[in-house]
Amino acid sequence: MMLRQSAMIVDSADTGEEAVELARLYDYDIVILDLMLPDIDGSEVVRRLRAARIETPVLILSGVSRPQTKVKVFGMGADDFITKPFDQQELVARIQAIVRRAKGFSQPTLSVGPLNLNLGSREVTVEGRTVHLTGKEYAILELLALRKGVVMTKEAFLNHLYGGIDEPEVKIIDVFICKLRKKLAQAGASDLIGTVWGRGYVLRDPTASRAAGWQTSAAGITGPVVLDVRAA
Numbered sequence: 001m002m003l004r005q006s007a008m009i010v011d012s013a014d015t016g017e018e019a020v021e022l023a024r025l026y027d028y029d030i031v032i033l034d035l036m037l038p039d040i041d042g043s044e045v046v047r048r049l050r051a052a053r054i055e056t057p058v059l060i061l062s063g064v065s066r067p068q069t070k071v072k073v074f075g076m077g078a079d080d081f082i083t084k085p086f087d088q089q090e091l092v093a094r095i096q097a098i099v100r101r102a103k104g105f106s107q108p109t110l111s112v113g114p115l116n117l118n119l120g121s122r123e124v125t126v127e128g129r130t131v132h133l134t135g136k137e138y139a140i141l142e143l144l145a146l147r148k149g150v151v152m153t154k155e156a157f158l159n160h161l162y163g164g165i166d167e168p169e170v171k172i173i174d175v176f177i178c179k180l181r182k183k184l185a186q187a188g189a190s191d192l193i194g195t196v197w198g199r200g201y202v203l204r205d206p207t208a209s210r211a212a213g214w215q216t217s218a219a220g221i222t223g224p225v226v227l228d229v230r231a232a
Contacts, residue, residue, distance in 0.1 A: 002088040007160045008095070009225045016040035019229040020048050028056050029099045029224035032091075035062040035073070038231050043073050045229070050077035057098045061086070061230070099224045110145045113206040115189050117145050126187035136161055137180045140173075144193065144203035153200040177201055 003010050011026070013019040016037045023031060031049070035042035046058055060073050063084040070081050079098055082091060100119065110117045114127045122138055124131040133141065143160050144152060154173040162168075181193050194202045 002092060003095075003226055003228065006092045008092075011225075011227050013227065013229045014038070014232040016042065016045040016229070019045050019227065020052075022227055023049055023054050023056060024052060026227075027225075028227045029102070030095055031056050031058045031227045031229060032095070033058055033060055033078075034230040035060060035064065035069070036231060037229070042229070043076055046073055046076040046078050056227075057102050059094060059098060095224060095226065110142075112145055112148050112203055113189065113192060115145070115184070115192060117142060126184065126189040129187050131183055131187045133180070133183060136176055137183070140176050141180060141203075144201065148203045148205050151196045151200045151202045156200070173201075 011022060011028070013022055014037075016039050019031065019033065019037075022028075033042045033045055037045070042060060042062075046060075049056065049058065057079040058077065060078045060081045061084060062069065062081065065083045073081065080094055082094065110119065116125045117123075119142065122142075124133055124138065124141065139161055140157055143157065154170045157173045157176075158167050158170060177193060181190075184190065184192060192204055192206075194204050196202055
């Protein structure tokens, strides 16, 4: 539930065999893998994925904290390891960090034209000048920056901000965007956020060609696509 509330798209599998098959068929951003599965050990799942040249990042969950276990799965190609019990927010943070690294965001900064976002400190600057944003404004801008050139629907923003819990009316997104545009313009970064009528909003990269048109991200498709492999 926590993963979906964090705007992730989650497929579930409760056996190792099913996990390997799904990972072969679909291009996931990350695999969350419990070592204790009913059919085969999670470490064997990692071995099979890497043997099949599937490079999807793998985050291991385990109640076993022995160093030998960690060394074994890391040697087979796992990317991270969390020992149970764990905090759900830590799990979400680790997933986001791993996916950022895998997508080329190992340095926690994003730049779009004169705009710069520090994903770690959540600081926003325009040509070195700090732009003070509310939490909701920053979340919207970060989502746009991570998917620059992709049209984000208002429903996608709502899901990202509220996770389906006590969501306000969709028109609140227009209010947030209006305030965000005003703050960016005052800092010298006007016209970065474009409106695509009937579809949503897009962050335009001034250095990129617009000839190819905009892609659209549908409602709910706002975060990493996760294969969650845990015993039922």
